Amino acid sequence: MDIFANLAAGFDAAVAPVTLLYCFIGVLLGTLVGVLPGIGALATISLLLPITYHIPPGAAIIMLAGVYYGACYGGSTASILLNLPGTPSAAVACLDGYPMAKQGRAGVALFMTTIASFVGAFIGLVILALFTPSISELGLKFGPAEYFSMMLLGLIAASTLASGSPAKGVSMVVLGLLLGMVGTDVNSGVPRFDFDIPELMDGINLVALAMGVFGVSEVIASINNIRREGKAERITMRSMMPTKEDWKRSIAPMLRGSGVGSFFGALPGTGSSIASFMSYAMEKKVAKDPDRFGKGAIEGVTAPESANNAAVQTAFVPTLSLGIPGDAVMALMLGALIIHGIQPGPLMISEQPVLYWGLIVSFIIGNIMLLILNIPLIGVWVSILRIPYRVLYPAILVFISLGVYSVNNNTFDIVLVAIIGAIGYAMSVLRFEAAPLLLGFILGPMMEEYLRRALLLSRGDPMVFVERPISATLLACGVGLLVWSIWGVVKRTARERAEEDAGTSAATQST
Template sequence: MELLSNLWLGLQVASEPSTLLYCFGGVLLGTVVGVLPGIGALAAISLLLPLTYHMPPTAAIIMLAGVYYGAQYGGSTASILLNLPGTPSSAVTCLDGYPMAKNGKAGVALFVTTIASLAGAMSGLVLLVLFSPAISEMGLKFGPAEFFSMMVLGLVAASSMSAGSAAKGLAMVVFGLLLGMVGTDVNSGVARFSFDVPELMDGINLVALAMGLFGVAEVVRCINSADMNRKPEKVTLKSMAPSGEEFRATVKPMARGSALGAALGALPGVGPSIAAFMAYAIEKKVAKDPSRFGRGAVEGISAPESANNAAAQTAFVPSLSLGIPGDAVMAVMLGALIIHGIQPGPMLISEQPQLFWGLVVSFAIGNIMLVVLNLPTIGLWVALLRIPFAWMYPAILVFVALGVYSVNNNTFDIFSVAVLGIMGYALMVLRFEPAPLLLGYILGPMLEENLRRTLLLSRGDPMVFIDRPISAGLLAVTGAMLLWAVWSTVRATLRSRRQLERAEQAPA
């Protein structure tokens, strides 16, 4: 009964006309920000923060939250249509979303993305409502050792996303970790691998890296290729709906992605990006035919999209109930609360029930708004593909340059995205997937920080990773995955060798 009364209180707060207007404005702006490459929710929320000073606290947080999870919806649109990830978490959607668009199924891909995003968001919302205290307690059990082990597991899982061998995927993860080391050392303050370039003191720009590896590299690849002349599909309501086989193929991945994203999003410091990458890796592991991934598998869209949207909802659990921001966006959100005199922490739910439950109910309302906004506009977004590619690609490069420049107002980032684009094209020619590299770059600094923190607390004893049960379990799963990858590679090599021997022994 208490839960129902709390939800009723939240509904009363969230259904006020002014609050609904703020919620709608937030999700609409978030969708636009997600579609535009290089902008991101962080920049949008930072710009909107001064506007919230004179707003009611609940309405301000609901609007900023709408921008946050609205960007998760919109980020997949450019990923599918143009191979440009609008947000870091939507980079994995490029792997199968863009091939689907090239195969004339852009409408289906966007439709599945919208439904998967709604399913993931609602699943995360249910978990947020039912298990907030338990999730907060679970998050407190995770120390630096557990976070390090979980990130190692995520990186090993990411190596399986490579369309080729697992060794190539692992190499890309390691390369991403090396790129993540560029910049100032957190502990000593010494610049590492910056080559006396002041602009590299803060590390490589994440937006420049994502735009270069995916967007610029794809533009270079498509010049003078068959893609320049491909005919865009004519989108109708019938063509947008997935077939029965495609719909059945999305149900289980959506369920798994939602559960994984909801669980990972509730952990401090994890966030939607890691959830999306791990959901994709799991689907590729459990698939009967993993070779379909990277060529337009609908599961490669539904799983990560449901995961990152579920994580976007439950990311508010550690931020609100523990006062621990999961990422930079959540840190800005906490700043907005503190500006309004509200202290995040374990007492927030009891001291500010109207704000907490109003925010929770607004999540459900906002996600329904997003579906109403996104489904009718699928045809509009796909119509972008009717623009001649000879005109579109220069415009894409201009938008990429503007988006990258807007992050730090630094022309060095524009040169960086050009160099990274050439590197991304070279990796594409050599059949290396860029997605594991991106995850390695994102997790690298956090991995190093938690490793150092653990060894500092244990006075240099590495056995602490084994002594702690959760950490030991995560490392055991990581070891099992590595052994399975080695065994699969050896088995495939032996099978191909036997087939070659049979072919040589067969009579001419």
């Protein structure tokens, strides 16, 4: 069956009234949480996970995915209007979007981000539809050794390619691996690291961890950092219309940004935030007048937005085809798929073609919904930003507590999410990123399982990981990433030391 027949079959599944309803709910909620600073797709998906237990699996995944890419559409709104990124990946939009708003061009910036988001998402979906089946065929050649090496590469990428200190990234991955070991050992049945607490014998709740690290900690950080109530100018449809010059400056950057985002989105452990910053850096490199950036350059808004949304769509490539999450949200999506009895991997497309192609078509429909929703509802989102934070954030904490409790009907999970939230806030203050921790938590138990299985099949010979070509290639890529990261740290340290020495010598000469 060719791709058009597959899409036709997926279309029949995606246009079912129930599926369309949940797709609309997902993209609407996603846009809302993207607009509101301090709330992300991770906390929202975690909150919705218990609700999806009572929804058909296909509709549940479509709704959660809609929240994910819907948040990327709305994330730039607060960045442009208030210089407060709604999502981490929308932080780049502050650099040129907020200056445009101060110049009275907020409407143009909001309109162009919506167009750029749609273009990036559409190109990412084309890549998802065309290349995921090919990657699945490659995945059929994977054994336990290859899966272990692939997951190890993903964790290394998460720690070394993340912004900030590589050492902190590695430490977060290791912490995630340790947290993933809490609970009963599958092979021996012996409890590990449960500290004689019965509730921990089943392991740490994924929903509690995600909502604590990303939800509660972000609310605490936002309450500490945001001291003003939202306010924004009145946005009219006429004020949103870009000029011919704006279109001319935006078309090529949107295409380049979509390419950058598609590439980084498909890499395990990178995600949309890195794609956005890389796209912005590329546009600054190729620009004839790079001094315009940071002062209201339209391409400084459209390129990162297209990269952001392309990365979100292609993040599903490794998740669906190999069972490897592309970023932190995809790790949570992987958990949602498994909860609903769907096993992502090379056999998913052949065993459940209607579900897979229904997801692809629903993504297309969801992005069209977002295009229609975002332009006329910009004024509504601006009004929501005026809600006092003293009212908004307590309500969010109540919903988080209800969501965590509803998973196991256990008050221990509420205490756990509070403790994790406090630890997550401390990590954010110390500039430790939480995304590598979640990736380590999700992939850790799976890595342990594949490691044991590979060693069992090889009768304890660790050379199996380097004797198999695919596994050896993946391990070599991981080593290369580590060397590159260490070399970057050495170069940066040498440069800072040289600058200090130059400053000291200059001060000595002046005296």
